[in-house]
Structures are given as structure tokens and as C-alpha cells.
Amino acid sequence: MANVAKGFHKLFNNFRTPDGTDIEELFLDHADRVSSPLALAMLAQMGLTENTNTPFTLFENAAGVGVVAHILQRTVKAEVLGKSKIICGDSSEQVLGFATNRSEKEKWVNTEVKKIDAEKTGFDNGTFTHVATNLGFHVIPDSESALNDAIRILKPGGVLGLTTVHRDVAWLPEFREAFKSFPFEAPLEMGLQTTTWGNWSDVNWIQKTLEEKGLEEVNVEVFAWLNRMDSVDYFLTSYGMILDIVMDSCWSKELRKQHPREEVHGLVKAFLEKKYGDKGWNASWIGVVATGRVPI
Template sequence: MSSSTSEKRESELVKVFENIGSIVGAEVMLNGSRRISEKLVVRMLDQIGLTKETTTPFKLFDNACGIGSTNFEIHRRIRPDILEQSSILLGDFAGGLIPLTEAVAKKEGWVNTVVKRVDGQSTGLASVEFTHVTTNIGFQVIPDSKAALDEAVRILKPGGHLAFTTWERIPGWALEVQNAFAKFPFDAPFSFSVQTTKYGEWGNINWIRHELAHRLELEDVQVEVFAFTSHVDSVDYFMNTFGPMVDWVVKSNWSEELQAQHGREEYRGLLKDYLVGRYGGGGWDLSWVGIVASGRVASSAS
């Protein structure tokens, strides 16, 4: 992939994240969170010992928080008395998401939770401040992911836990789009990568293990692959949920001339026709393969 193509893909994805709330709405995002993101969160929190048995208060920063998937699960599993003594910061660089997530936090009655815009590459947060730092599906699309990873470790207390998830391979929705594009009555270029950041290999468990254990010198490093499925209720559900990502694929791969010749209404219509032809009026399952990684700062760290 050329440098210009990679930069275009990254810039277009940033636009999607900045505007996703106004494009699809909170309900679609919450539905996607329940069916996809929170399955990864369950594994991530289990891996760092934040469970129903947790009896020690904590201070957690959830970077790239999105609609708050991690906090939904935290409030399901952590005892109310422990939550009352803990604090949670939800941060995301996408300013357009913050009002939506604040509204969710208020509606859900999340305890000791603050939502604010935070750039994970340069958080402005105090060093050795948090017991836990989490990032659910974020590092692979943060422009300077090395800086974000270093920031996460910097703000952890000695003995603090870092945990994150990434995609190990192309997700199920993108495979559907790839197959559909191949059936279009014109040449519809398709290229997709789970990583847009230039640093590292976020879909490679061996690279992640080495990064955590050797470069960052974390202890108790654990990196696992986790495969699961999510249900798609109907073709309309697919289009409503993944439509913005389809638009991103088009803007990232098609020339301006091709986009002018075959606009959004046409390519979305062709995609919908393909899905109806394949699945009819029913639903189906999408496959996902993620990576769940964690490590702990040495207790003797200065």
C-alpha cells in the first residue's frame, strides 16, 4: 500500500469516528456495542482480574472509549460498594462522541464516571495515576500508536494493569462487502486492512507479546486470540450498522472519478441487492477474530 493511500485511509477513518454518532445515532452504536464490542471487553476484563470477585477499589482510564462498552461491563460485574470507592475516566479523541457517551453515562447511572475528550497519543494526564488502563479496538487505528501505548504505560501506577484488544484479521462485515464488490457490474476496487497506524503489527500476537514484554518490560504478559460471532438481524440492520464503514471503504479505495460515476445510492443499493440475494429476508452471523492483550507494570517501577 502506498504512503498516500495509507494516509487517505487514515484521514477518512478519522472523519468516520468524529461523526459516527450523528451518522448512525446512539441506538445503533449501543446495539453494536452489545453484540460485538462487549464480547471482547468481557475477555479483556477477565484477563486483568476485574471480576465479580474484585474487592479492591481501582482507578481506571478507558482510552478510545467510544459509546462506553467497557463501562457497561464494569458496572455489570463490579460490586456497587467497590464502584463507590473507585473512579473511571472514559476518554476519546472523537469530540462528536463525547455528548453521546455522557448521555449514556447519565441514563445508566454510572458511578464515579467522568467522560471527556482525551487524545490517547498525548493525554495530559498525570503520571503513575491509574491502576488500570484499557483500550478496546483502538491502537490499530490511532495515528501514532507507539505514543499512545507509551502514554498508557506512563500513567499507570507500579503494579498497574494495561489491557487492550485489536483485530487479528479482516472482520466479517468487510468480507461481505468484499464479496459484494466482486459482483458489481463495474470494477469496484476493494482493499481493507485492520490497521491504519504506521507503527507495529497490531494483528500479530507475536509482535504484541514482544512489544509488551521486551520494549515496555511489562510483567505477566498475556496475549490471546479470541474468535466469536455476532448476529445480523436483517439486510437493513447490516446496512444501518455498517453503512458508514462501507462509505469509508469506498472513499479510501475508489478514485474521485469512480465515485462520481457510481455514487453512494448506487453502490449501497448494489450491496443491498447482493445481501438480499444471498440471505433473503432472514438474518445471519458474522465472524470476528480479535486479540486480547494485557500486561502489568512492575511493582518496583519508579
């Protein structure tokens, strides 16, 4: 698990695509297809929708390309947005660059993009009315410190919103099936959680933890949605980097030498082409949406 976590941390801070695909375009595509449906559900549960009439101050934690900010710019009334404040923070300068480009292109209102460590944000106590973390806590190295700090920077009565992945989703079942079809034994020992603290796929654990942290009106829901895979090539472009992490983290040097990356990617591609042909398919995702309120 430690090697997998290091692999993901490296990936999150220096994304590269082996086939030369525009990484920014890939991130924005993933945001639209995967992250946005879950973020919409989280914001609705937090009470931030097109019906919101009260100005707010929101911190989008582990923001990536600014999925939450993007949605708020499109849904919240202009007069409310004009009196509100949004800060998008992430530790990766690369994805922050993508968020900055997006904010300038879409002319985001009252929104700041800046480098922020989720485990120690540096904000004063009680700075925000809302803190939203979309698909973050299960991969933040010290997720307990990040959770504590997210709660600390909320005003009395402020709302915490978070989402995580609930079960094996999208790419992992496909890789698992493909590996079983290989003409050699191929280890696949990885989960969707890389932080060592807690169980971010367990709705009961999340409910109990948020209550133990002092939040009120805790609501934890399971949310399922579909993500379209246009083709086998699209799937491998989107998730091939994760396949590389699996090989680097779970396979011995000898096994990687015997079966290099090109061979493994080719075997996965052949398996998927046999399974799906030249057609696309819908991949299923199951996530957790949780909210809670700081006591007044």
C-alpha cells in the same frame, strides 16, 4: 492506506447515517453486540470481575460510548465500586456526548467522562491501577505514543489491557465478495488497521512489543465471537458508512462519477439479499486480548 486512515478519522469525529437512523442508538447497539464481548474478555484477563474485592482507579482509553465503564458498573460489587474511580476518555466530542448520556441514564458510580487525547493524556505518571483500551490501538494515528503514554500513567504493579481486531471480520468479507460480483471492476484496498506503526493484528508482534516496552506477565490471547446481523438492511445501516469510506478512499473520481453511491449501495444490497434472503445471519469476529503488568 493514508486516505483510508483519514476517512476513518473523519468518521470517528463526525458520524452521520445517510438514512436518518439515530446514530446514538446505532453506537449503543454496536457496543452491545460487537465491543462488549471482547471487553468482557479483556476485563477478566485484567482481573476485574464480579470477584474483585480491591478498589481500583481505571482509565478507559479511546472509550467511545464507555463500553468498559458500562460493564464495570454492572459487574463489580457496589461496595468496591463506591471506593473506586473510573475515567472515560476519548477525542471525539460526539461519542463522548453519547457516553455522558449513558452515564447519566444508568447512574454510573464514581465515573467521569472527558475529552482526552490517547496519544498525550496529560495525566501524571503512575495515576491509575488499570488502563483499558478496547478496540483502539489499531486505529489511533500515533499508536506507539498512545501505548507509551498508557504505560506511563500506570502505577507500579498496574495492569494494561487492550484489544484489537485479529483478522478480516464481519463487514469486510461481505464487501469483498459483493465487490467481486459487480459488473465493473471495484477496488477494495483497505485493512482493519489504520495506524502506520506496528502490526496490531499479529499476536506475536503484540507479545514482543509489550515485553519490549517493559511490561511483565504479558498474556496475549485470541478471542472469537459472533455478531448477529438481523437483516440486510440492518447490515447496511450499521456498516454503510464504511462502504462510503471505501469509495472515497480507494476509487477514482471518475469511477465514483460513473457509479455513484446509490448504485453501489444497491448492488451490495442485491448481493446480500441473494446470499441471505430475508433472514439474518451470524457474522464472525476474531480479536486479540492482551494484558501486561508494570513492574513493581
